[in-house]
Amino acid sequence: MLRSHLNLIRSGSDTTEEAAEVETIDESVKEIPVRCLQKSQVCGRLRMKLTRIDAIRSFKNIMFLDVSNNCLDIQALQVIAELPYLILIHADDNKLSSAELKPMKYLQVIIFNNNQITSVADVHQEQLSTLELGFNKITKIDFKSKMNKIKTLAGIELLVNLRILHVRNNPIRYLDGFNEDQGKLQYINLRNCQVATLRQVKKMKVLKALDTLIMKGCPYMGGKGEEDAEKEEEDDPQIRVELLATLPRLKRINKDIVTPEEREESKMLMAHWVEEGEKEEEEIEDEQQQEEEMSQIEN
Structure with a gap:
């Protein structure tokens, strides 16, 4: 397990601008530049306003993941379904309009406070025991x-x-x-x-x-x-x-x-x-x- 090396991915200490990949995006979200997580950055704490975290799929043994204080939407977050042992996902202060995630075998805790979620009717995880959705639009x-x-x-x-x-x-x-x-x-x-x-x-x-x-x-x-x-x-x-x-x-x-x-x-x-x-x-x-x-x- 990589738990000892990677428990949290969240906003924290300083990183350099070179750590982010900036691309052009469509007009509707042009105020948020695309910033993609790189494999070499996963072991550190991030302050990058990430819009994609595809690189996380390489770390199959992650059990606890915190991507709070970024710019992730629910589509960008679906990559976590490829983490077979994930127990907890924490994504406060992002751009989530829904809490619907692909089914995960061991997921027990979802914490999505301070987003733009309007409904929980689409939430379904077999082992889910905690769903925290404070300060949304429900x-x-x-x-x-x-x-x-x-x-x-x-x-x-x-x-x-x-x-x-x-x-x-x-x-x-x-x-x-x-x-x-x-x-x-x-x-x-x-x-x-x-x-x-x-x-x-x-x-x-x-x-x-x-x-x-x-x-x-x-x-x-x-x-x-x-x-x-x-x-x-x-x-x-x-x-x-x-x-x-x-x-x-x-x-x-x-x-x-x-x-x-x-x-x-x-x-x-x-x-x-x-x-x-x-x-x-x-x-x-x-x-x-x-x-x-x-x-x-x-x-």
Whole structure:
């Protein structure tokens, strides 16, 4: 392995202008001269505003690659698919408009902060465990069936312009990660996730624009956290009211619009909670008990 010789390729110490190959390019990107990585430069730290890194394909044993602070687009980055043992790619501050990479057998971590990415619907890597896309132009997250191993939403607070979150069919139990800066988030689909308690639902109270919530199939709503081929049952009316009392701005819960009757009942429940006091300790105990039960089922 060359890990001891090459862990990072990134902007760093000084290099000479002779290290870059400058070519003419089309009018649309003429402000960025073409700068190609040379094999002789790979062992050093680079500050070259690279537009191509084709020379990296000669170093087959690279496991960790950092090409941050360059001028790479997603086409130029596809060469990393020829690195058979790559585990992590870090490409902050480039010209990436997408995070779609060719499939790689061992790729586990993608870090593409501060780019121009607008969607994650085209991201699919079999072993991917971490996807970091802070400070891009993403307005919608929709993985559908392409990624169904997401266990946490931690880090999603960086996506302050997010409007739609669609993470259906993922083993998500805890809803940590939301914060009040996400003032544009209106739609969340958690269908067939593993959310089991009202305490987790309350973590969405900070989302002031949230008006549509899909939780069909979650244990909290009586589901099993998985697709059910059987005929869908109607929502439990009391659970709908409980959801509405917790998130009073909701206009739609699952497939049905909130009715005036449900809204009135939710106000009564809210008043009851205020009088009685919300019993946080009991909710924690209930959550722990459900966690134990779910763990026993899984084992």
